[in-house]
Amino acid sequence: MDYDSIKDELLAAVDSALKYAKTLDPEAEFEVFVYFNNSMEAEIEQGVVTAKDGAIAGNTVRAAIGNRVGFACASGVTTDRVKMSAKEAHEIASSVKVEDDKFEGFCDPSEPGREGEFDERILELGTDDLIGACVSMTKDAKTVDERAKIFSASASASYGGYAIANTRGVLAATRFGDNNCSINVQAIKGEERRSAFSLDIARNRLFEIEGLGQDAAEKAVDLLGAKKLDYTGKMKTIWRPIPAAMYIQASLGQSALGRPVVEGISPLSDMMGDTIAHEALTIVDDGQKPESLGTKAIDHEGHGQMRNVIVEQGVLKGFLFDNYWARAFGVESTGNCTRGGGPIAGGTPYEYSVGVAVKHLMVSPGEQSQEDIIDSVDGKGLVIDGFPLGIFHTNVATGEFSVVANAVYLVENGELKGSVQPVSVSGDFYQGLKNIAAIGNDIEVLPWAIENPTLAFDDFTVVG
Amino acid sequence: MLELLHDSVEKGQALGADFVESRYEDLTLRTLQRSDDTWKDIQVKSRMGFAITCYVEGVSGFSFTPSPEKKDVLEATERAYRMAKASVSAAKLKLPFDERQAVTSKPSDSLRPKIHPRDENIDFKTDLVNRCVEQAHEYGENIRNVKGLYGELYGKKMLVNGDGSEIDWDFLVADLRIIVTSRTEGGAMVLGYEGHGGTWGLEKYKTKGFTPEDMGREAGERATEQLEAKACPAGSFRALCEERLVGVLAHESFGHLSEADFVVAGGSPLTDKLGKRLGTEHATIIDGGVPDIEKYGGLWVPFDDQGTPSSMTTVLDEGVLKHYLHNRGTAKKLGQDPTGNARAVNFTFPPIPRMTNTYVAPGDLNEDEALELLDRGVYAIQTHGGQVTGDGSFLFKAIRGYWVEDGEIKYPIREVSLSGNILQLLGNVLGATEELQLFSGYFGGCGKGDQFPLPTGLGGPKVIIDDVTFGGESQ
Incomplete structure (x- = not known):
């Protein structure tokens, strides 16, 4: 799913799932939640590079018969997976003789808020950019002090969205996304090991690696030579x-x-x-x-x-x-x-x-x-x-x-x-x-x- | 699905990957949660997906998909390969590994309980929780809240890899827990807790000590006892740690340090310590996926997520460091055999070195001798969990305990934290009792990086440790 079309696709998915759910039981209340998050991550730990990407996608359906509530979720957002959840949730609500006295129905429609800012350059980040950021942060951290010895840097970028529909008329979607980078440094002197980290995370701009490596390394080295408080x-x-x-x-x-x-x-x-x-x-x-x-x-x-x-x-x-x-x-x-x-x-x-x-x-x-x-x-x-x-x-x-x-x-x-x-x-x-x-x-x-x-x-x- | 996994491995190899491992899981998770008279959660989750790791020159790339369509699985394979390829030039430390003999799973690799949770309807399970909660109310006083929880996780795990291994087994864990919150006259909240989980069928909850009635009573009585409990004095004391707390110590403080990815990177204080004495002769720590579950409890993990059959690894042998917990790459790098510890929390993550069942080996003391050896100090029981940093510093919360003097229990004490550094603590282990118990479960679980919650097992005997720092009110 693309960032631009994600809301439309998710809204279509919850809408059709809700229609299906109503055919299972026109008297019951249903709520359908569909989630999608595409993320890419890279990490370099002492020279070992690990890269990962993929889209997490899943759905949840809640069904309520009176104040009996069933919950079912499944990985995947395809029609058959959402339908499976709807069926299971309804089955729980209809077969389990336990009531939730506090339950008074799903959410009523309300005025949506703002989605928040998003820098679309985050969508352009690739594995190479993330690996590059890790390499740079590590390089900076290494310049600080020879006692700073163990370096672990990571960077990631993600975007996604979710949509909700329920039988009370809620039909809404929102998007999100961010990019972040961090570095952890361990300083070692004899048997003493101390670590510190620095990070940057943002949704409305690209992450900034400048100074992070030095900062983490300085903090870790500063912690060395710790004395006993004895108090x-x-x-x-x-x-x-x-x-x-x-x-x-x-x-x-x-x-x-x-x-x-x-x-x-x-x-x-x-x-x-x-x-x-x-x-x-x-x-x-x-x-x-x-x-x-x-x-x-x-x-x-x-x-x-x-x-x-x-x-x-x-x-x-x-x-x-x-x-x-x-x-x-x-x-x-x-x-x-x-x-x-x-x-x-x-x-x-x-x-x-x-x-x-x-x-x-x-x-x-x-x-x-x-x-x-x-x-x-x-x-x-x-x-x-x-x-x-x-x-x-x-x-x-x-x-x-x-x-x-x-x-x-x-x-x-x-x-x-x-x-x-x-x-x-x-x-x-x-x-x-x-x-x-x-x-x-x-x-x-x-x-x-x-x-x-x-x-x-x-x-x-x-x-x- | 095995066929799709073979297709994925072939695709990765055709692209140029040195090694490919393709996993599939189709797991069902069920949670029941009751708080007082209300059912908070009755849930069922279906977790199905494919996970592919491609290795190029000892560097890995990982991708996944929840889709069972061949096109999507092959696309994920290609992404994994491309990422591995893109990472090669930046990798300063590579972890290639040798091909091994192909492994084929047998039906006997999956435990077959008498009453599989899959075969019982939901009423059977809500009844377990209801009976727990009712019994807790019977035995508790000044109760503010009673929570009963039931969880189950079961299903298929399959793997095909470049060795030609073909693995297909059933994962299972079931768990029943009860938490009682009572309020003291002074307005403070205190807890009583009991819970049992592991790879077993629901017949387990018909046996002594494991019935909902036994568990509810235990939690209720402990909450009542806690109403009169005093705060634990702060300072350093000798401690007698109960089995679950010992398990958390073994897992959190020591086990994580022995995970070989930390060691290869030099981040673990156990780096370059093989063969070195780290603790007393009473400190033996073992990790393995195939313990005698019938006898001790625990979690059954016959294969890890790289297809390595599990073994029982003695990590610390009478105080001497013998082995790390490996995936295939770290094992090769450090010249040891793979231990079957490459595990992924679910299909959206690659396997990394994790624990299976981690425990302290039993000693030769009976309970009276243990209290006698404790002499004056804290008998610390159960735990909310703990945390540890990379240098071995830890903090654990014992849920309750007793103050002991002259080897006799004097009075109950409230929740108390224990802290210190594991490498110092191992040198202070004075002895252990002779009975081993393992614990596992659906709730909680182990976290490492983003991968949480992974079911693991842990435990031990009761262990006596000198000079443990206890938090709490100042004297």
């Missing part, structure tokens, strides 16, 4: 944008979603209008920012995507819903239906049931630079970078978290003192949001459905 107790921790993004995604990015809210698992369930965070914290989920990857005209059940405020100046203002959880909560969908969602989603959304996920979280910047925040540390504190291990293993209900931060630097009386060995950081996510000590002005746009600055917290427990 157990409470301490100020400064989370650079990547770990801060993970913190927000693993806390509010989960607990503000329809399902835990309705089920009462989220401690935020009954706190609407309450102050749940530091007054300087504002968080919006924007499914319509033109250049962000999460922006589409419609969500995965055909509802128009929107901009939704979650926290405004520390006060809880909204939750995120799809059609199902919105109705269960007595509100309207916020256009956050996602199949196979989450910040690190899989490549075959048609294989997943509908759920709620953020589209693009935006944490408003503060006034201080990262340097100012570090300067203001009295006594000892830590700067945390990279992915904190175990952050997504935290339970939404308890909010208790315990992570291992691998890329950590000691701060003493406002001065950055060099890297320390991995430390365990633990505390309570929700308490942490109230104990924010500073919000940086260094917004980074990250590929995990979020853009945010550095965040500093008081009083987490550190074991090093």
Whole structure:
């Protein structure tokens, strides 16, 4: 399928499948979802080149008889594969004597949003371009320091679209696409190995490799020579944008979603209008920012995507819903239906049931630079970078978290003192949001459905 | 379909590929998920498609198609060949491999359970979940939510390759799980969990310890126990790790480092360490696709996705590194035999070195001796999973545990994280119990790069490890 004709082809597929489904049972409700994503990837790891391309294509049909809902999906978008799903979904709905009391029908038609920007030069990228980008990033990284030893670079380009039709009159489609490149560098000195990465991802321009190799190599080398922290107790921790993004995604990015809210698992369930965070914290989920990857005209059940405020100046203002959880909560969908969602989603959304996920979280910047925040540390504190291990293993209900931060630097009386060995950081996510000590002005746009600055917290427990 | 696979291999060879492997899968996945009184998911998924890898001068190109039309399969073959060809000049490290003797699968390569999930209707399966959930309610207190899950994945996997191998076998995994969330008086949420999955038929859920009633009761009782549990003290303690947690340690922290693609690239800290002592004599770690499932449980993977028959590989032998986990190219490069570890999560991905069943070999302690050896520290049980970085740093969450003093269990503790570096930890393994258990399943699964979730098996005996860092509240 070509980028230009993709919506028409997908719309034709869902439309004809829906007509077929109606012949199975004119009384039942049906919803047909068809997904197509053409992607090309290249990777060079220590000189080993791996290239891959192909089109992921699949379909999902949901059938509802009263509040009995059946779900069936299949790889492929040909007529016989979609029909097979329709038949199976209907068979489940008619044979299984289990009811979903919260189910009140599929999504009603709504105004679609914007599709988002797309640079069509991305369509022209070929395997050679992607391999070339990997070669260049690796070459740049190698110039930094001889201790930077292991290099793994990758680049990819993709485009696709999806369409939805249901018996309530939804018939809509949207497109997407992006290109990205990244490099991971491992620096080695004796038995010590430290790694760091850099990346670029965009939909409205071609990826830019400049500086990425050097940046990753410098960060990895900087982490070498880590000393033992030798401290157990409470301490100020400064989370650079990547770990801060993970913190927000693993806390509010989960607990503000329809399902835990309705089920009462989220401690935020009954706190609407309450102050749940530091007054300087504002968080919006924007499914319509033109250049962000999460922006589409419609969500995965055909509802128009929107901009939704979650926290405004520390006060809880909204939750995120799809059609199902919105109705269960007595509100309207916020256009956050996602199949196979989450910040690190899989490549075959048609294989997943509908759920709620953020589209693009935006944490408003503060006034201080990262340097100012570090300067203001009295006594000892830590700067945390990279992915904190175990952050997504935290339970939404308890909010208790315990992570291992691998890329950590000691701060003493406002001065950055060099890297320390991995430390365990633990505390309570929700308490942490109230104990924010500073919000940086260094917004980074990250590929995990979020853009945010550095965040500093008081009083987490550190074991090093 | 085998004929189409032969056509694809011939096409790749005719284009000039040194080696071609063509796979086909036709898998059915079924998920049932109940939350309290509501059925959240009743799903069936059909995953059918072709995957083709062409090798040119030790460099691979990969493509796939969900279409069973001959024209599309041959087109994918051509794309795979072209990509391999385009990559050759940029490849500084090539991984060619030798042809091997052709392998032909036999019907006995597929396990035939008494009650295959395919042959039971959906009511049979919803009943398993319902009974779990009801029993959990019976034994749980202050319950906020009970989730019951059932999953099955089965179907054909076929492969034809340039050796002339022709493989056709049936994949199977079934899984039943229950999670109870209760709320303490202080408002904190605590969990009770039980689950059993593996390559077996549904008759398994009629045996002691595996019935929905046994599992529901266990999860309910554990959630109730957790209501009174204390936070684990933070610091370094000796630990007695229960079988599932041991399996996750073996898989996440050590197993991934032994995957030979990391080793060939020099990215693994196990690079150039063959024959070196990495742990105590109590640390033996094995990976293999054909364990004694009847006896220990686990996942049945008789062939990998390059057509190599599985073996049981002793990776770490009484503390000494003996073997890596290979695909054909890495095995040749490092001068070892292929181990049957080239696996792909589905037809849209190429096979890469992955684990099958990874476990710590049992030792000679009984349970009392294990507690005695623990003396003072944490008995850590079950796990939410874990994560590891390339240098061997890890973090795992134990779902629950007990604080032990003088070899006696004192009080239950809440969810706790264990962290450290695997290479240091292996040197602190003090002993293991004598019973081996393997676990696998439909839910969760292993992730590597984009390839998630791949069913794997893991396990071990209970293992005692000195000087483990526990997170948690500061004392």
